[in-house]
Amino acid sequence: MHKPPIFGEIRFSCPHCGALAHQYWALTRHREVAKNWTPKELHNPLAHMYVTGISAAEALKKVIGKKVTLHDDEDRGNTQLIRNLHSSRCDSCGNISIWLQEKLVYPAAAPTGMANLDMPAQVRTLYDEAGAVFRTSPRAAAALLRLALQHLLIALGEKGDNICEDINKLVDKGLDADIALTMDTIRIVGNESAHPGIINVNEEPEIAAVMFELLNEIVKDMISKPMQKEAIRKILPKKKRVEIERKLAKRDRGDSK
Numbered sequence: 015m016h017k018p019p020i021f022g023e024i025r026f027s028c029p030h031c032g033a034l035a036h037q038y039w040a041l042t043r044h045r046e047v048a049k050n051w052t053p054k055e056l057h058n059p060l061a062h063m064y065v066t067g068i069s070a071a072e073a074l075k076k077v078i079g080k081k082v083t084l085h086d087d088e089d090r091g092n093t094q095l096i097r098n099l100h101s102s103r104c105d106s107c108g109n110i111s112i113w114l115q116e117k118l119v120y121p122a123a124a125p126t127g128m129a130n131l132d133m134p135a136q137v138r139t140l141y142d143e144a145g146a147v148f149r150t151s152p153r154a155a156a157a158l159l160r161l162a163l164q165h166l167l168i169a170l171g172e173k174g175d176n177i178c179e180d181i182n183k184l185v186d187k188g189l190d191a192d193i194a195l196t197m198d199t200i201r202i203v204g205n206e207s208a209h210p211g212i213i214n215v216n217e218e219p220e221i222a223a224v225m226f227e228l229l230n231e232i233v234k235d236m237i238s239k240p241m242q243k244e245a246i247r248k249i250l251p252k253k254k255r256v257e258i259e260r261k262l263a264k265r266d267r268g269d270s271k
């Protein structure tokens with residue numbers, strides 16, 4: 015079950031790992047440091063691990079190699095509470111999400127939530143990249159999602175250099191007409207966003223927002239559903255499975271006549 019991340023909720027689908035998990039909330043305090051101190055680059059592996067989400071205790075354990083316990087700093091002098099900056103830590107993966115003014119600002123989320131968990135890695139990278147730029151440039155997001163579709167077509171066994179041709183080939187192999195149309199919609203909007211055309215994605219960002227949903231739908235139909243069906247078939251006793259496979263083969267032959 016997917017439960018979108020909501021400010022203040024103690025359980026939602028983590029924007030990092032996707033697991034529906036308990037979230038530990040934290041306040042943020044501001045402490046000024048020495049006058050001539052400025053943030054350094056993250057060359058320290060401990061600092062790097064910390065910001066990439068591993069909890070401080072775990073990061074220390076990795077660096078030092080033994081169990082450590084962190085103590086809360088009792089001295090609260092010289093610190094002020096930042097009222098509108100919070101963080102939530104996922105109980106499942108340990109990664110931290112940052113919330114500003116009750117809005118999730120890290121990790122950058124797509125306008126319609128996270129990618130389908132079965133989305134191939136390369137496609138998901140582009141999906142997330144599109145999500146990160148969506149607010150500043152819906153047009154760039156639309157172009158990235160078109161590119162994501164191209165990579166998805168490669169993952170589905172097509173060449174990926176000509177979306178139109180790839181869709182036609184999939185239709186020949188029995189692709190559902192509705193999915194073909196969805197793919198074509200992403201292709202056209204993505205094209206229009208890259209060239210001066212009829213559709214102005216920056217003026218109508220909701221067009222790009224819908225593209226995220228469409229890409230997820232394609233992954234659900236083309237990857238998730240077949241995987242689920244396969245998993246269910248596998249738990250059937252062998253005799254029953256053979257029976258069903260025979261029935262399906264018969265039906266397929268009937269369809270092709």
Ligand SMILES: [Zn+2]
Nearest residue numbers: 028031104107
């Ligand atoms: Zn998580």
